[in-house]
Amino acid sequence: MAGLSKHTPIPTEIKLHQKSRVLEISFSDGKTFRLSCEFLRVYSPSAEVRGHEPGQEILQTGKQDVSITHIEPVGNYAIQLNFSDGHNTGLYSWDLLYNYGLNQDTMWQHYLQRLNDAGINRENNT
Template identity: 55%
Template sequence: MPVPTELNLHRQSRVLEVAYDDGTRFTLPCEYLRVYSPSAEVQGHGPGQRVLQVGKEEVGIDKIEPVGNYAVCLHFDDEHNTGIYSWEYLHKLGTEQEHLWKEYLDELEKAGHKRKSQPS
């Protein structure tokens, strides 16, 4: 599994940039990271229990806290801070970003929610 070499938070544009030792680099919007938080609050405690997150268009990250050598805890400005983002999970979010973002937008639409701003 690739190991991150850089982690840069761009507060104004609300994106987290992650570079890995295999040369991959991802620009992950805070909203995307928030709605796919690995926390039980978002993912549930088993398959099919994920909770749709709405109204996160303007969410930002206040703080990034290291968790050992394998992950970070992202502290969002909506006070969500229980997700531990392993390097592997961040890499997955990067490689599957297009698919997962579309899935999220489709889930919002099916639930009758409209985003306040255009998708990133």
């Protein structure tokens, strides 16, 4: 895993909103991102989601009700998120979280398109 680039802002605050299932992250450059638990789960950086090579990503479905149950700091460069569905193998580096924050709208549309292409209804998983 790539380390932090010296230009990456670092989080100054990480807040989990349990009711709305949103992780709010404020960075040292003043930007604040609100990332849904579902978004973070379906874009987990773990090998079981991403695959071991490009093009091997596994489409995650039925995650709209997933929540984060625990946040574990990893050194001073990442957090590990434990999800209510038992998934906990992804390491979310500051670089990754910042990138997700900047690109979440495009990434979310891409995810919805992938579900659509697979003929899966996000709401009821059919």
